[in-house]
C-alpha cells in the first residue's frame with residue numbers, strides 16, 4: 001500500500017499533466033447529475049450526454065421523472081448499456097426522492113446509498129461534484145491504475161477508498177479520482193497493452209517493473 005507521500009506525488013504528477021478536471025457529464029441540477037452518473041455505468045460519457053440532452057427535456061426533475069412510464073424512460077435511454085435496469089432505477093429513485101427526501105437529493109453517503117441504483121462510487125461522485133463535499137469515487141479505472149502501481153492492497157473498492165482517504169487530505173479526493181480515471185482512460189488502458197512507454201508513472205510502477213524484467 002502507498003504512503004501519504006507516494007499518493008501526494010502521484011496527485012502532483014497527474015495534476016501536472018491533466019490539471020483540475022471537471023465532471024465530464026452535463027447537468028444543471030444535482031438531480032440531473034445523479035441521473036447522468038446512474039446512466040454512465042458501462043456507457044461512455046459522450047453517449048450519456050447525448051442521452052440526457054433528450055431525457056432532461058421531458059424529465060428535468062424528480063416530479064417529471066417519477067411521472068414518466070418506465071417504458072418511456074427505457075425508450076429514451078436505450079442507446080445506453082443495461083438500459084432496462086437503469087430505467088427502473090431512474091423511476092424508483094425519483095419516486096423515493098419525492099416520498100422520502102422532499103424531492104431533494106440528500107447530502108450524505110448514508111442517505112444517497114439508500115436510493116435505487118446508487119452505490120458508494122456514485123454517491124461519492126454526487127457528493128464531490130454536486131455538493132462540493134469531498135468524496136473519492138473508486139471505479140474500474142481507479143482500481144486498475146492503483147493496483148498496477150502497487151498502491152492498492154486489494155481490489156475491493158470500499159477498501160481502496162478507505163486507504164486513499166486515510167492517507168490524503170479531503171480537498172484532494174474528488175480531483176484525485178478524476179485524475180486517475182483520466183490516466184486510466186488515456187494511458188493505463190484495461191487489457192494487456194497499457195502505454196507504459198509513454199507513462200509518467202513507470203518509474204514507480206509494479207506492473208511496469210514486472211513486465212520489463214526489472215525485478
Ligand code: SF4
Pocket residue numbers: 145148149187188189194195196199200201202205206207208
Ligand atoms: S507504467 Fe504502465 S501499468 Fe504502470 S501506471 Fe503507467 S501505463 Fe499503467
